[in-house]
Amino acid sequence: MCATSASGTNAVKYGTMRENVLNLQVVLPDGRVIDTAGKGRRTKKTSAGYNLTNLFLGSEGTLGTITEATVRLYGIPEKTISAVCHFKEVKEAVDTVVQILQCGIPMAKLEFLDDTAIDCFNRYSKYNMTVANSLFLEFHGPAYGLDDQFQSVKELIEMNNGFGLEQATDADERNRLWKARHEMLWACTALVPGCKAYSTDVCVPITHLPEIVTKSKEMIVGAKVIAPICGHAGDGNFHVIFLMTEDEVRNRWQMEISKSIAKLAHQLNGTCTGEHGIGMGKRELLIAEVGDETLGAMKQIKQTFDPNNIMNPGKVFF
Numbered sequence: 337m338c339a340t341s342a343s344g345t346n347a348v349k350y351g352t353m354r355e356n357v358l359n360l361q362v363v364l365p366d367g368r369v370i371d372t373a374g375k376g377r378r379t380k381k382t383s384a385g386y387n388l389t390n391l392f393l394g395s396e397g398t399l400g401t402i403t404e405a406t407v408r409l410y411g412i413p414e415k416t417i418s419a420v421c422h423f424k425e426v427k428e429a430v431d432t433v434v435q436i437l438q439c440g441i442p443m444a445k446l447e448f449l450d451d452t453a454i455d456c457f458n459r460y461s462k463y464n465m466t467v468a469n470s471l472f473l474e475f476h477g478p479a480y481g482l483d484d485q486f487q488s489v490k491e492l493i494e495m496n497n498g499f500g501l502e503q504a505t506d507a508d509e510r511n512r513l514w515k516a517r518h519e520m521l522w523a524c525t526a527l528v529p530g531c532k533a534y535s536t537d538v539c540v541p542i543t544h545l546p547e548i549v550t551k552s553k554e555m556i557v558g559a560k561v562i563a564p565i566c567g568h569a570g571d572g573n574f575h576v577i578f579l580m581t582e583d584e585v586r587n588r589w590q591m592e593i594s595k596s597i598a599k600l601a602h603q604l605n606g607t608c609t610g611e612h613g614i615g616m617g618k619r620e621l622l623i624a625e626v627g628d629e630t631l632g633a634m635k636q637i638k639q640t641f642d643p644n645n646i647m648n649p650g651k652v653f654f
Contacts, residue, residue, distance in 0.1 A: 338402050340613040341394035345517065348570030349444040349476065350410060352611065353393055360392050361404035365642045369403075378406050391637070396613045397648040399641040413476035416444075417486050418510035421493050421501040422468035426450060426553050428496045429469040430546040433569045435492050437542055441485055445474035446570030447517050450553060453524070453564035453577075457516040460523035465516060466500050471569070472517045474510075520566050524577045527562065531579040536594040538601035539573040539610030548604055549574060552597050559589050573610035595621070614652045622652065 337343075338360065343352035350356065358380075359373040371377070372388035392399060423429040433446055449457075449470045458465055473489065475482050486503065493501060504510045516523075525533050540548050549565065556563045556576070567574030576597060578590040598608040598621050608614075608621040623631055635653055638645075 338393055338405050339395065339397050340611060342611040343568065343571065343573075345445045345447055345474075345568065347568055347573075348446050349442065352571075354390055356408045357389060357393055357405055358408060359406035360389050360402055362392055362400040362402055364400045365644065365647050370400075373406075394613070396615065396651050398638055398652050399647060401647075413444075413478075415475075415477065415479040415482050415505065416510065417475040417482060417503055417505055418513050419473040419475075419486070419489075419501060419503040420465075420470060420513045421473075421498045422466045422470050423496065423498050424468060425497075426469050427546050427550050428498065429471055430549045430569065432471060432492055432496045432498060434542055434545060435496070436489055437570065439488065439492070441488055442475075442477070443473065443489075443570055444476035445472065446568075447472040448549070448565070448567060448569035448574060449516060449520065450565040452562065453520055453566050454516060456523040456527050456564055457519060460526045461515065461519060463516070468500075470516075471498075472514055474514075517566070520564070521577065524564055524579060528579045528581060531581050534578040534580050534590070534594070535575050535612070536578070536597065537567065537573060537575045537610050537612045538598055538606055538608055539571065540601050540604045540606030542572045544604040544606065545569065545572050545574075548597070548600055548606070551600060552576060552593075555593050555596060559593055561586065561590055561593070563590065563593070568610075571610065572606070575612075599624075616650055619652065619654055 337353050338357060341353045358378045359371060361369065361371050363369050372392060373382060392402060429448060436443060451467050451469050454465055454470055455467050457463060475485055490501060502513060504513050521533055525531055553565060562579055564577050565574060578594065580587050601608060602625060608618050608625055614622045638653065
């Protein structure tokens, strides 16, 4: 999580790893052990020296090995409301996400699963959830006022032709409602025996989310491949899960779709990866995203920390 600056379903309220890591212990390539904010430091803010903590967050193991992380803790909310609703059209679902955030409603979780993803889940877990483009929502906070927030979201769902809204406050019932989101990867790989899941991700400014999700769905349908869409819609971040098999021609099609989605994200002022990282597969996309000069500065940092190129060689940079 630290190495790729990843996030989870709570990120829309609590942020990604970048917002939640206060200090890191890192072993550098030459064997030195450093604490990025100073040994034992865990202040909410600091302006002492360079921000080394955020330099190593997202560095994908190319600068050093993270051995310890000091993270923020949050109190358990007084009340939690979980909910699920459905839409016939992808755009209706994602428009609802944008409107919820533009209204300033403080969501804790706001996730999207398309109809293919729900169908995969039903087959895998033997559920009978409505097969439609779906939003999974969660509200955290004091009991007073939380119901009002839910009602405001309910009105937006209905305004966008959403249906089948269910809510729950009991822990077991909340887990039942969210089961599809938590089991998605296993459900997808079970759909095609022997396949391997390739989960790509992009992130765009929230106002562009309806356009990119809609166009991504059109690409997938047009190519006649099975590739469920899911992700952290509240962050403008979503994933397409491609199922890779021994069919090399089909695999190439899927990789081309993945690259096209990333390029579309760039056109919409977004990023080719919201939380999975560059690795080896998106090195060309990184150049297109940040430009040669910025990439050159990144390589200088890499050279300074790892002059012998022994930390994840070939990752992030050519």
